Amino acid sequence: xxxxxxxxxxxxxxxxxxxxxxxxxxxxxxxxxxxxxxxxxxxxxxxxxxxxxxxxxxxxxxxxxxxxxxxxxxxxxxxxxxxxxxxxxxxxxxxxxxxxxxxxxxxxxxxxxxxxxxxxxxxxxxxxxxxxxxxxxxxxxxxxxxxxxxxxxxxxxxxxxxxxxxxxxxxxxxxxxxxxxxxxxxxxxxxxxxxxxx
Numbered sequence: 001x002x003x004x005x006x007x008x009x010x011x012x013x014x015x016x017x018x019x020x021x022x023x024x025x026x027x028x029x030x031x032x033x034x035x036x037x038x039x040x041x042x043x044x045x046x047x048x049x050x051x052x053x054x055x056x057x058x059x060x061x062x063x064x065x066x067x068x069x070x071x072x073x074x075x076x077x078x079x080x081x082x083x084x085x086x087x088x089x090x091x092x093x094x095x096x097x098x099x100x101x102x103x104x105x106x107x108x109x110x111x112x113x114x115x116x117x118x119x120x121x122x123x124x125x126x127x128x129x130x131x132x133x134x135x136x137x138x139x140x141x142x143x144x145x146x147x148x149x150x151x152x153x154x155x156x157x158x159x160x161x162x163x164x165x166x167x168x169x170x171x172x173x174x175x176x177x178x179x180x181x182x183x184x185x186x187x188x189x190x191x192x193x194x195x196x197x198x
Contacts (some may be wrong), residue, residue, distance in 0.1 A: 002067045002094050003189045004048055013183070016133070023178035025050040027113045027129070028060055032085040032100040035132045039064075048095065051186035052178075058102040058110050059087070061186045067094040091152040094189065116177025118149040126150045142174075149175045 005014070013020045025036055029050045039047040039062075046069040053059040064073040073096050078100060080086040087099040102110050109125040112118070133146035139155050142163035147158045152174040161168040178184040 001090075002048075002065055004063065004095060004192065005065070007189075007192050008048075016045050017051055020186050022051060023113065024052050024060060027118065027149075027178075028052070028102065028110065028134055029062065030128050030132050031102050031106045031109070031125070032060055033083050034062070034080075034100075037132070039076060042076045044154050045069065046072045046076070052097060052114075052180070053183050053186045055114060055180075058107060060100045060102065062098040062100065063186075064096040064098065066091065066096050092189070097133075097186075113179070114178060116175070118173055118174055118175060121150065121154050144174045149173070 005019070008014050008019055021036070025198045029035060036047060046065055048063040048065055050060055050062045053061045064076065066073055077089050077096060077098065080089070083100070085100045085103060087101055090097045090099070106125060109121045112121050129146055129150060135147045136145050137147050137156070138145045139159075142156075142159045144152070144156060144160075151158075152172075154168075156174045157171040158168050161171045164171075
């Protein structure tokens with residue numbers, strides 16, 4: 001098994017054969033001109049996750065499974081040369097690491113996402129996100145869809161407050177902020193080995 005996937009599995013980030021997505025994948029990857037859906041068109045299991053490489057420089061790393069999907073990954077990587085946000089691809093034994101720079105006009109939105117202030121992002125950002133994820137809402141329980149995160153209403157705030165067992169007046173956002181140290185910031189397989197004794 002690919003070592004990163006093994007780590008994700010050992011630490012509970014794989015459920016029903018699916019990797020739990022980072023906030024980077026959901027909220028930031030669309031800003032560099034790609035989406036999980038577009039990557040998965042090449043192969044549903046090729047994409048592992050996206051992580052923040054550097055908060056100050058506002059860079060994102062997309063991790064592809066080279067070990068099992070070399071040919072599909074290469075096709076996707078070749079297409080990235082047309083992406084103006086693409087910096088470089090670094091290859092190791094098991095994965096391809098694709099580096100991207102967040103466009104400058106989304107810098108403030110990047111900062112808001114890092115702070116967990118999804119509803120405070122710009123209309124331009126929200127338009128990009130909703131064009132990918134749609135406008136569907138979840139009014140059945142506390143789990144937010146993208147539209148709920150960007151436009152939280154009183155119903156969603158009440159559901160989220162009930163879930164957290166807090167007063168609804170304490171709820172501004174309906175999704176937690178990114179867990180930078182634990183899951184969002186990129187770590188190489190060697191760093192995972194060192195930090196978590198894989």
